[in-house]
Amino acid sequence: MGKLLVANRGEIAVRIIRAARELGLATVQVHSTADAGSLAVQLADEAVEIGPPQALKSYLKIEAILEAAAATGATAVHPGYGFLAENDRFADAVEAAGLAWIGPAGAAIRLMGDKVSARRAAQQAGVPTVPGSAGIVTSLAEAQPVVAETGFPVMIKAAAGGGGRGIRIARDGTEFERLLPQASAEAQAAFGDGGLYLEKVVERARHVEVQVLGDGEQVVHLFERECSIQRRRQKVWEEAPSPALPPEVRKALCSSAVALAKAVRYRGAGTLEYLYDDASRAFYFIEMNTRIQVEHPVTEMVTGIDLVREQIRVCLGERLRFAQADIALRGHAIEVRLNAEDPARDFLPHPGTVTMLRVPGGPGTRFDTLLYQGCTIPPFYDSLLGKLIVHDEDRTAAIARLERALGELVIEGVPTTLALHQALARDPEVRAGSLDTTWLERWLEANRNQLTGQEEVAG
Amino acid sequence: MAQEILSPLPGTFYRKPAPDQPPYKNDGDAVEAGDVIGLIEVMKSFHEVKAEVAGTLQEFLVENEEAVMAGQPLATLA
Numbered sequence: 001m002g003k004l005l006v007a008n009r010g011e012i013a014v015r016i017i018r019a020a021r022e023l024g025l026a027t028v029q030v031h032s033t034a035d036a037g038s039l040a041v042q043l044a045d046e047a048v049e050i051g052p053p054q055a056l057k058s059y060l061k062i063e064a065i066l067e068a069a070a071a072t073g074a075t076a077v078h079p080g081y082g083f084l085a086e087n088d089r090f091a092d093a094v095e096a097a098g099l100a101w102i103g104p105a106g107a108a109i110r111l112m113g114d115k116v117s118a119r120r121a122a123q124q125a126g127v128p129t130v131p132g133s134a135g136i137v138t139s140l141a142e143a144q145p146v147v148a149e150t151g152f153p154v155m156i157k158a159a160a161g162g163g164g165r166g167i168r169i170a171r172d173g174t175e176f177e178r179l180l181p182q183a184s185a186e187a188q189a190a191f192g193d194g195g196l197y198l199e200k201v202v203e204r205a206r207h208v209e210v211q212v213l214g215d216g217e218q219v220v221h222l223f224e225r226e227c228s229i230q231r232r233r234q235k236v237w238e239e240a241p242s243p244a245l246p247p248e249v250r251k252a253l254c255s256s257a258v259a260l261a262k263a264v265r266y267r268g269a270g271t272l273e274y275l276y277d278d279a280s281r282a283f284y285f286i287e288m289n290t291r292i293q294v295e296h297p298v299t300e301m302v303t304g305i306d307l308v309r310e311q312i313r314v315c316l317g318e319r320l321r322f323a324q325a326d327i328a329l330r331g332h333a334i335e336v337r338l339n340a341e342d343p344a345r346d347f348l349p350h351p352g353t354v355t356m357l358r359v360p361g362g363p364g365t366r367f368d369t370l371l372y373q374g375c376t377i378p379p380f381y382d383s384l385l386g387k388l389i390v391h392d393e394d395r396t397a398a399i400a401r402l403e404r405a406l407g408e409l410v411i412e413g414v415p416t417t418l419a420l421h422q423a424l425a426r427d428p429e430v431r432a433g434s435l436d437t438t439w440l441e442r443w444l445e446a447n448r449n450q451l452t453g454q455e456e457v458a459g
Numbered sequence: 460m461a462q463e464i465l466s467p468l469p470g471t472f473y474r475k476p477a478p479d480q481p482p483y484k485n486d487g488d489a490v491e492a493g494d495v496i497g498l499i500e501v502m503k504s505f506h507e508v509k510a511e512v513a514g515t516l517q518e519f520l521v522e523n524e525e526a527v528m529a530g531q532p533l534a535t536l537a
Contacts, residue, residue, distance in 0.1 A: 053526050054471060340502065349502035351469055379469040380526070383502040 001025060004102070004312070005069045006040065007090075008080030009059060010370045011386055012292070013040035016078045019308035028072045030065055032058035034378040039370050046072055053380040059083045062090050066097055076100035076316060082382070085291040086113055102315040103268050104214075104290050111264055112288040122285045125263040127256040130275065130284040132199035140180055143198060147176060150200035156183045157199065160191035169201055202284060204436040205275040207235075208242050210257035211299045213307070214266035215314040220324045221254040222303045225295055228435040229424065231347070236417075236440060237424060238295035239334045240302045243395055243433030244278055253283050258324075260285070269296070269311040275437075294337070294387070297368060301333035301391035332395040334402050336424075338369075339383040342415035343451040351379040352414040360408035364391040364401055367409075377414055385416065395433065399425055423450045461517060463532035464510060470501035472508075472533060474523040482523070484534075488516045496534060499527070510536060 003026040006013045017027045017040060029044035034053035041047040048068040051058035058064065060083055069077060077094045079085040079102065091106040103109070112118045119129050131150040136159045137143045147154050147170075156168045156179060168183050170176035180196070188194035207230065211222040226242035227235040245253065257272040271289045276282075296307045305327065314320060341347040357373040369386025377385065390405055392398040403425045409418060424430050429439070444451075466472065474482040474497050484496050490510045497508045510516075514536040521533055 054524065056524075349504050351502065379501045380471065381502065 002075040002100075002316070003028060003073060004076045004078055005030060005065070005072065005074035005099075006044065006078050006080070007059070007065050008078070008083055008085070009035050009038065009040060009381060010384060011368050012080040012294070013038075014043060014370060015308055015368055016080060017043050019306065019312060020078075022306075023309060023312060025076070025312070028068065028074050030059075030068045032380070034380055037376065039372055039375065048072060053378060055083065055380065062087075062093055065090075066093060069094075069097065069099060074099065076102060076312075078102040078312065079291065081291050081293060086289070088113065100316050102312055104264075104266055104270065108264050108266060109290050112270075112290050115287060118288055119285075121264060122260055125256075125260040127260045127272075127285045128283060130200055130202060130286070133197055136195035137198060138184060138195055140177060143176075143180055143196070146198050147173070150198065152176070153201040153203065155199045155201050156180060157197045158183065158187035158191060158193075159195035159197055160187060160193040202275045202277050204438070205277055206242065206244055206435060207273065207437050208245070208253065208276045208283065209271045209273045209293075210254050211293075211296070211307070212257055212261045212266065212270050212272065213305075213310055213314065213320065214261050214268065214270070215318070215320045216265055216267040218320050218323075219258050219261040219266055220320060220322065220327060221258050222299050222305060222307070222327055223254060223329050224250065225298055226435075227295060228437050229430070229440050230437050231440050231444065235295060235337070237334065237336050237421070237430075238298055239332065239395070239398075240298040241329055241332065242276070244276065244435075246281065249276075249281050249283070256283075256285070260288070268315050269307050294384070295335050297366060297387065297389045298333040298335045301364075301366070301389060302329050302331060303327055304330065331391055331393045332398040333389060333391040334395075334398050335387050335389045336402065336406075336421040337387055337417065338385045338409075338411065338421075339417045340377050340385050340414045341383050341417055343417055343420045345415075347417075348415075349383040350415050351377045353377070354411060354413040356410055356412035358408065358410035360388065360405035362405070362408075364398075365405045366390070371411065385411065385414070388421075396431075399431060419451055423447065461535045461537045462512065462514070463520075464496060464508065464534045464536055466499055466527045466529060466531045466533050467508065468499045468501045468506060469529045470499040470506075470527065472521050472523070472525050472527045473498040473500065473505075474519065484516050486516060486518050490514055490516050490536060508533060512536065 001024045004020045005028040027044040029047045030050045050064040084090040088106040088109040094101040133146045153171045168179045184194040206228045225240045227238040229237040273286045274283045341349045366389040390401040392401045495507045517535040519534045
């Protein structure tokens with residue numbers, strides 16, 4: 001029927017091989033020398049070494065991957081997430097070589113990958129974006145009507161700045177009138193350009209995201225995920241559905257995602273990320289990820305749809321097999337990321353050899369992983385070892401199931417974030433679902449002792 | 460007697476703070492205790508390698524972007 005080349009590694013490569021095999025596709029796993037013993041290489045029908053450990057010389061090397069595809073007679077390429085998944089040149093090169101690309105067309109990656117063009121596409125599709133100036137402002141007179149729209153606090157950004165430089169936050173009108181001329185003068189001095197952008201600051205926002213699936217014409221959504229528990233912008237705990245959305249907001253949010261994905265004739269699996277403000281019940285589009293995401297399993301659990309399999313199907317030219325009305329939410333799912341990082345040492349990542357592994361099981365419990373007992377975790381790639389996913393009838397039951405499953409999991413030989421998840425699962429605020437994207441950083445400051453393995457009896 | 464600066468972690472060794480910037484140190488440079496001589500990237504996070512004593516950096520023993528093991532000598536200091 002065909003042969004799928006997996007241009008990735010780790011747990012997502014394993015996930016893709018499983019989906020391909022269920023579809024009757026043969027699999028080719030490309031790998032660096034550091035991954036010769038990996039689980040993905042063991043599970044694939046064929047494996048091709050494409051270079052030394054460093055990703056730049058292997059997993060990011062387009063020519064080497066295309067050579068491996070030609071040598072093995074592969075008919076399709078799945079990029080996973082990270083590495084080349086959102087590289088439009090790679091997408092174009094795969095299609096130019098006559099292979100099916102398991103993702104959206106290069107043009108859609110370009111359009112949605114650029115923040116300015118994505119924001120414009122969203123506005124044209126009627127999707128709310130974070131309120132701000134349409135273009136550059138240079139004076140208070142130009143800026144006043146903009147802040148009348150955005151309200152306070154508002155972020156003043158140097159148009160020519162970057163990496164957080166030249167950013168000021170004004171909390172009220174008086175402060176704004178003082179800061180704007182300062183910011184303009186500073187931008188002029190630092191960058192030779194006094195132009196400024198204004199953007200509303202959405203404080204204590206939640207991160208919600210809508211999963212979509214398209215076949216290039218029809219697009220459906222598979223509801224939302226909430227990923228507010230983050231450390232340094234990295235998601236740590238993800239769930240579906242969001243515990244915060246009222247039903248009418250969920251409906252409007254998911255419809256907006258479908259409208260935008262339809263407008264760009266989206267093909268494959270994609271995610272539209274939003275900020276959500278509990279107080280005003282407003283949501284704002286931030287960006288689209290044109291690939292399968294790490295946290296896709298929670299959506300699979302609550303919809304019963306195998307996202308990776310459907311992604312491969314539509315990208316091989318099949319039509320979507322279901323309409324929106326066929327997709328229903330059932331229960332609640334939570335995913336936690338097990339990283340080879342030591343929570344007691346400021347999350348220092350640590351490679352090594354896994355000397356002991358005990359995987360949790362039982363009802364509603366799934367563990368997507370690259371691990372096997374005796375495997376070696378190389379230092380060259382990210383620290384994700386696996387994802388523990390649980391599904392149950394509601395959020396309270398899912399958290400109890402998560403605690404139970406975390407208690408069964410044993411990984412020895414490398415440090416992991418297991419203790420963090422155990423502490424989170426019993427935290428009253430996590431249980432109440434009162435979260436925002438800065439919550440975990442504050443919690444870590446206050447709860448360091450819970451993670452050092454020296455738990456104290458509360459006194 | 461020459462001393463060796465050892466890699467504290469396994470990973471990839473970088474001699475420059477960024478690809479478009481000059482190396483932290485070159486062969487023959489004077490080094491103060493605490494000076495950064497390179498970076499180790501481990502699992503996509505970066506850690507500075509510092510000289511523990513002052514001296515002259517005689518020679519780098521590994522190339523820029525070379526994979527290194529924990530405890531592997533990176534440079535000699537005299």
